Amino acid sequence: MSGILNTRIAGLTLEHPVLNASGILGSDPEHIDILASHGFSAIVTKTFTLNPREGYNPPILVELRSGGFLNAIGLANPGIQGIKPLVDRAKLLGKPIIISISGNSIEEFTKIAEVAEDSGASAVELNLSCPHVKGLGLELGSDPFTVFLVAREVSSILKIPVIVKLGLSDRIIESAGKALEAGARALTLINTIRALAIDIYSFKPILSNIYGGLSGPPIKPIALRVVYDVYREHRAEIIGCGGISNWTDAAEFILAGARAIQVGSAFLKNRKVVYEILEGIKKWMNVLGYSSVESLVGRSHV
Amino acid sequence: MFRSAKKTRIMILSEKYYYVEFSLLEDLGVEPRPLQFVNIWIPGVDEVPMSISQYTEEKLYVLFKVVGEGTRGLRDRWGFFGVKGPLGNGISLNNYSRVLFIAGGTGIAPLPLLARHAERNGVELDVIWGVKKSSELFDVKTLAPSVNNVYYASEDCIVGYCGRASDLAERFLREHAWRYDIVICVGPKNMLLDICRKAGSLVDVYVSLEAIVKCGFGACGSCILKPIPKLLCTDGPVFKCNEVYKHLEWNSQY
Structure with a gap:
C-alpha cells in the first residue's frame, strides 16, 4: 500500500484514515460485511463486555431537531464468545478489526482483551467513556488514575496495540497523558456526550434510559477542541471522533492532530459518506499540493 | 425525526384487530410510500415498529393485534405518543397495472x-x-x-x-x-x-419482512436479516424473494 491516503495509527497500516465509530453496527458477522462494504479502512466493533448484554428497551435512539442523535443502546453485545466470529469475518474481508472493550473491573478488561488478541484482532479500543451505562465507562475515564491502571494492565499483557477511547471530562488532557504513559499506542477522542431529550407533550424523557449520548454535528466543535488540546499537550497518535459528517470536518480534525478519524452518526444519514470524505480529502490535498495525508496531521499547531 | 402525535380514535375491526388514528402535531414532512413503517413510542412503556396503514394530511393510522406491552399501550392508552419515520424503503407502484x-x-x-x-x-x-x-x-x-x-x-x-x-x-x-x-x-x-x-x-x-427493530436508523443492528448482510430498517422491509431467500430459509429452521 502506498497511496496518498495511507495512514499509520497505533502500529496498524490502513488504506485510508476513515474508520467507523464503535457502536455503529459491529456485533454480528453480517454487520462486519455491511461496514466493510461501505468503505471503512478498518472495522471497530460494538463494545464487548464479558457477559452478553441485552441493552436497553426502546426508545434507544432519537434524532434531534437541533441535529445529531441521542442514543442509549446500553452496550448491547453477545459477550466474549461473539468476538471470534467477528474477527474471522473481518479477516475473510481483508479488513483490520479493532475490538472495543468495556468492563466492571480491571480483570474484566484484561480478560476480554486476551480473548480479542487470541481471536486474532488487530487492536483493542478500551471504551473508558460510555456516557449512559452505570459503572461502565465515563466514571472510569474521568479519573486519570483509573485510566492509568486499566490501560497499564491491559497494555502489559497484550502484544496487539491498545487504543484508549476517552469522553469529555474536565480532566481529559490529564487522562489522555495517563493513558499514554500506561502504554496506550493511540487515543480515540471523543465519545458521545451525556445529554437529555424530553417530549414536551407527554412530559417524559424520550429515551427509556432517560440519559443518552449526544452525537453528530452538535458535538463536532467540542471534539475538535479536545483533539487539538491533547495533540498540543502530548503530540499523541489520535483518532478523531465526534460529529464528523463531511470531508471538511475530517480535514479540520487532521489539522488539529488526528491521524485517523471515526464516523458514526453521519453514516446513519448517508451510506456514501466514507467515499465522499475520501474524495474531498484527495481534492483538498491536491489544491494544497500534498502527496501524503500524514504530512497534514497536526499542522494547525505552530 | 421525532414527532409528537395525539391518539384521536380507535376502531375495533374484528375480534382481535384494532385501528388507531393519530393526529400528528406536525406532518411527516414527506408522503410515506406503501409498506413503509413508523416506530411509535408509547411514553414510559415501549417503542414499537408499525406498518403505516394510512396517512392523510396530519392523520396517521395503524392496524394491529395486541401481542405485548407496546401494542396493549397503543390500544388502552390515550393522550400523546411519539412517531419516528417514515422508515424503510416501501414500494412504488408506478410501473404496474x-x-x-x-x-x-x-x-x-x-x-x-x-x-x-x-x-x-x-x-x-x-x-x-x-x-x-x-x-x-x-x-x-x-x-x-x-x-x-x-x-x-x-x-x-x-x-x-x-x-x-x-x-x-x-x-x-x-x-x-x-x-x-x-x-x-x-x-x-x-x-x-x-x-x-x-x-x-x-x-x-x-x-x-418483520424483525426486531430497535433504533430504526441502522445503528443498533438488531434487525439484521441473518445470514445476509442487510438490515430491515434501512434496506427493507420490502425485498424481492431472491434477495432474502436465504434469510427466510435460515429462520424457518428455528
Whole structure:
C-alpha cells in the first residue's frame, strides 16, 4: 500500500484514515460485511463486555431537531464468545478489526482483551467513556488514575496495540497523558456526550434510559477542541471522533492532530459518506499540493 | 425525526384487530410510500415498529393485534405518543397495472395505503387475506374501498377458502399468475418462504419482512436479516424473494 491516503495509527497500516465509530453496527458477522462494504479502512466493533448484554428497551435512539442523535443502546453485545466470529469475518474481508472493550473491573478488561488478541484482532479500543451505562465507562475515564491502571494492565499483557477511547471530562488532557504513559499506542477522542431529550407533550424523557449520548454535528466543535488540546499537550497518535459528517470536518480534525478519524452518526444519514470524505480529502490535498495525508496531521499547531 | 402525535380514535375491526388514528402535531414532512413503517413510542412503556396503514394530511393510522406491552399501550392508552419515520424503503407502484396483495394475519395492515396509491396510479389491486380464526376477519373494503377482488381464507374453515393464505395463493397463482405484474406478500416468515418457493418462478414476488427493530436508523443492528448482510430498517422491509431467500430459509429452521 502506498497511496496518498495511507495512514499509520497505533502500529496498524490502513488504506485510508476513515474508520467507523464503535457502536455503529459491529456485533454480528453480517454487520462486519455491511461496514466493510461501505468503505471503512478498518472495522471497530460494538463494545464487548464479558457477559452478553441485552441493552436497553426502546426508545434507544432519537434524532434531534437541533441535529445529531441521542442514543442509549446500553452496550448491547453477545459477550466474549461473539468476538471470534467477528474477527474471522473481518479477516475473510481483508479488513483490520479493532475490538472495543468495556468492563466492571480491571480483570474484566484484561480478560476480554486476551480473548480479542487470541481471536486474532488487530487492536483493542478500551471504551473508558460510555456516557449512559452505570459503572461502565465515563466514571472510569474521568479519573486519570483509573485510566492509568486499566490501560497499564491491559497494555502489559497484550502484544496487539491498545487504543484508549476517552469522553469529555474536565480532566481529559490529564487522562489522555495517563493513558499514554500506561502504554496506550493511540487515543480515540471523543465519545458521545451525556445529554437529555424530553417530549414536551407527554412530559417524559424520550429515551427509556432517560440519559443518552449526544452525537453528530452538535458535538463536532467540542471534539475538535479536545483533539487539538491533547495533540498540543502530548503530540499523541489520535483518532478523531465526534460529529464528523463531511470531508471538511475530517480535514479540520487532521489539522488539529488526528491521524485517523471515526464516523458514526453521519453514516446513519448517508451510506456514501466514507467515499465522499475520501474524495474531498484527495481534492483538498491536491489544491494544497500534498502527496501524503500524514504530512497534514497536526499542522494547525505552530 | 421525532414527532409528537395525539391518539384521536380507535376502531375495533374484528375480534382481535384494532385501528388507531393519530393526529400528528406536525406532518411527516414527506408522503410515506406503501409498506413503509413508523416506530411509535408509547411514553414510559415501549417503542414499537408499525406498518403505516394510512396517512392523510396530519392523520396517521395503524392496524394491529395486541401481542405485548407496546401494542396493549397503543390500544388502552390515550393522550400523546411519539412517531419516528417514515422508515424503510416501501414500494412504488408506478410501473404496474395489476398487482396481487397477499396478507397473512396482521400482514393486512399496510393495505389501505397501498390501495390508495394503487387507485391514484390506476393500478388494479386484488387481495388474498388469510387468518387462523375467521373471527379475526373484517371486510377489507371498509378500509380500502378501491380494491378490486378480495379472497378470504381461514384455517378454521368458517369463512372463505379452508386453509392457509399461502395455500390459497398457490392454487390461485397457478392459474392466474400471468395476470399480475407483481405480487406483494406480507405475513409470517414461513408464509413468505412458501410463496417465494411456489410462486417465485411464476411472477415477480416482493415480500415485506418483520424483525426486531430497535433504533430504526441502522445503528443498533438488531434487525439484521441473518445470514445476509442487510438490515430491515434501512434496506427493507420490502425485498424481492431472491434477495432474502436465504434469510427466510435460515429462520424457518428455528
